[in-house]
Every structure is written in structure tokens, then in C-alpha cells.
Amino acid sequence: MHCSSVTIAVDAMGGDFAPREIVKGSYLAAQEPGINIILVGLESQIKSELNKLGSAKNIRIENAPDIIKMEEHAARAVKSKPHSSISIAAQLVKENKANAMVSAGNTGAAMSAALLKIGRIKGVSRPAIAVVVPTLNKLVVLLDAGANVECKPHNIFQFAVMGKSYASKVLGVNKPTIGLLNIGKEHEKGSEFLQKSHKLLESIEGFVGNIEGNDIPEGKTDVVVCDGFIGNVVLKLMEGISSVFFSEVKRVVNASVSGKIGGFLITPSFKMIKNKLDSEEYGGAHLLGINGVCIIGHGNSNAKAFKNAIMVAKRAVLENIVSEIKKDI
Structure with a gap:
């Protein structure tokens, strides 16, 4: 349009x-x-x-x-x-x-x-829920975030294709990179399902291989692909950690006079970080x-x-x- x-x-x-x-x-x-x-x-x-x-x-x-x-x-x-x-x-x-x-x-x-x-x-064999995950460096597209709890390798391949299109067109990323969420970076890591998925993904330009959970908040790749069960767990865990972190900072700041003074001084920077990581800023998930x-x-x-x-x-x-x-x- x-x-x-x-x-x-x-x-x-x-x-x-x-x-x-x-x-x-x-x-x-x-x-x-x-x-x-x-x-x-x-x-x-x-x-x-x-x-x-x-x-x-x-x-x-x-x-x-x-x-x-x-x-x-x-x-x-x-x-x-x-x-x-x-x-x-x-x-x-x-x-x-x-x-x-x-x-x-x-x-x-x-x-x-x-x-x-x-x-x-x-x-398209199965639609996928694509969620924009905020990191300190950039926005990352995670899919599937819950539409398909059981997948086959060709589903993961299509998720990667759709996620790459989304990162390029909606997020404006030039030549998006793609990572397969796994328990290790070596291509032989993970289950047979993940190994076969890795093999299929090798044909997509921008695929960098396996990534691990800690690579997501660091913004290692622009697109992260996985099955919906893992994706939903990752998403909810990140949301929970973010909520607990900001709540705990607020509690510590308000616990003492010195904390309140320090909190007053860092409030502008704290708000900037909170806004950057706040999921409310990025709207909803896209059913691709x-x-x-x-x-x-x-x-x-x-x-x-x-x-x-x-x-x-x-x-x-x-x-x-x-x-x-x-x-x-």
C-alpha cells in the first residue's frame, strides 16, 4: 500500500x-x-x-x-x-x-x-508471533513467541525469512542478521531438530549461526528464531526480570534519605533507560x-x-x- x-x-x-x-x-x-x-x-x-x-x-x-x-x-x-x-x-x-x-x-x-x-x-506453513525485544543497543525481533509450541525445521526456516522481512521493512534494519536460539554456538549443538534447522538456515543471507540466551539482551543479532514454547518462556522471563529490576531499584532508592538523594540525581538517566527497555513503547506483537x-x-x-x-x-x-x-x- x-x-x-x-x-x-x-x-x-x-x-x-x-x-x-x-x-x-x-x-x-x-x-x-x-x-x-x-x-x-x-x-x-x-x-x-x-x-x-x-x-x-x-x-x-x-x-x-x-x-x-x-x-x-x-x-x-x-x-x-x-x-x-x-x-x-x-x-x-x-x-x-x-x-x-x-x-x-x-x-x-x-x-x-x-x-x-x-x-x-x-x-506459509504456520504463522508466527513476532515480538520486538528492546535491548540497550537496538531492537531485536524474536519469533516464534508462542504461536507454535512444536515446530519442524522448515517452520523455523520460514520464521527466519519472515523475521528478516519484518526487521528490514518495519524496523528499518539494513541487511538484518539472524540467529538460531540454541544451548551453544557450535553448529552441532542441540537436538536433532535444531541441527536440521541450522542446516536449512545456512542458505539464508544474514544467518550467523547459533546464539545463546545471553546474546539476546546484548543484541547479537537482529532476528532470533526458535519454537514458540522456548520463545514464550524467553519473552516472559525477560519481562519478569525487567519488572523486578526496576521495582527493586525503586525500593532501594526509597529505603533511606541518602538513597532518595541519590535517586533524585539519577532520575533523568534512570527514566531514559526505563523508557528504552519498556515494552509499552513498542506496542504489540505481529502475527506474521x-x-x-x-x-x-x-x-x-x-x-x-x-x-x-x-x-x-x-x-x-x-x-x-x-x-x-x-x-x-
Whole structure:
């Protein structure tokens, strides 16, 4: 797409703080140029939240009477609730009434709706969740982050191809490098599955070989590929460590007068580092391999995080990420 304006279908009922934070984040995104929002969900609740914020000409509501809850079985709920907010958001993309969909609701349901309604890119065996991981040096794309707990080597190969396209087009990385997450750097390390994956990846320009877990926060490569089980564990561990670290620093600083004085002096630098490593700054995860743009936000997304998820969706549309993956696959 070469236009400067995009339309985003937003699942207004998905997430821990829906619809309040979702509507607020969408409202903030709508203040940016070139974004039209379709808020999909319970019309009365959405209107109530919008009335607290003010009018926005580039926001409209698509009523959806059903909601898929976090605890529901994903695929079964999508099929039994065709009028849910997630399903209708995906349908809008399928019918070209929206260029992308964004949801912070049930991840499995968002994936199922995208697969059933929008479909896969021809040639892609399995879509993958691509997450942007902030490091001190740069942004790194990690995939799969949870869509496929069991994979075959050719799935890993396709993840690498899609991740490379994403790093290049959306993150603007020139000649992205790719690493296979393993327990050692030697090519014979790991299981038979990882060894076969390594062999396939050798044909991709930019593949540097195996990397280990400690290479990720150092930004050793631009793209990290692994199966969804490992990827999800890595992601949650990094999020947990980051949260504990900043909480502990705050506790220590507030524990004494000297700590408070020192904390006051380092506050500007501390905030800069926190913002750099804050996942809220980078929006949601991209479901790559779908024949359309689908962004999955964190369940506890606040307005800021959700706004940034919408901005990620806009960038993905304008950079033609789907066409790029089709070409590379």
C-alpha cells in the first residue's frame, strides 16, 4: 500500500482493562495523522468511554454483541461466536474495510480469527508471533513467541525469512542478521531438530549461526528464531526480570534519605533507560504469515501501549510487510 492513510479495526473488548484503556489508546492514536479507527465491540460501552474523551471524526463504532473471554477455548469460541469483537475485526480486514486489526484479547482467539477469516499467505506453513525485544543497543525481533509450541525445521526456516522481512521493512534494519536460539554456538549443538534447522538456515543471507540466551539482551543479532514454547518462556522471563529490576531499584532508592538523594540525581538517566527497555513503547506483537496485518497486544495493555500497537499496525501496512513476506517466501 502506497497511501499515507490506513484504517485499523480495533477489538475494543479485548484485554484486562477493556474497553476503557483500549478506547483511550485508540483515541490517542487517532490524533496522529493518517489513522482511521473502527472500534469493534459493545456499542453502548464504547460510546460511554468515547464521551469522556471528546469527539473524533476519524473514529467510528462497529457493534459486536459477543465477547470472547481470556479463559475461553480459542478456536471453539471463534467458531461459536461469529459476532464477537475479535471475529468482526478480522472480518473487516478480510472484506478490505480495514487494513489491519489490533487486539489485546485472547491471543489464541485472535490467531484463530485471523487464520479463519483472513487466511495464511500462500506457502506459509504456520504463522508466527513476532515480538520486538528492546535491548540497550537496538531492537531485536524474536519469533516464534508462542504461536507454535512444536515446530519442524522448515517452520523455523520460514520464521527466519519472515523475521528478516519484518526487521528490514518495519524496523528499518539494513541487511538484518539472524540467529538460531540454541544451548551453544557450535553448529552441532542441540537436538536433532535444531541441527536440521541450522542446516536449512545456512542458505539464508544474514544467518550467523547459533546464539545463546545471553546474546539476546546484548543484541547479537537482529532476528532470533526458535519454537514458540522456548520463545514464550524467553519473552516472559525477560519481562519478569525487567519488572523486578526496576521495582527493586525503586525500593532501594526509597529505603533511606541518602538513597532518595541519590535517586533524585539519577532520575533523568534512570527514566531514559526505563523508557528504552519498556515494552509499552513498542506496542504489540505481529502475527506474521497471515494474509493481512494482525497485531496482538499484551493482555494488560494500558492506553499508551495500545496506542503504540496501533502505530505498529500502521507502519506494517505502509511498509507493505505482507507483500514483502509473499515475495520472500
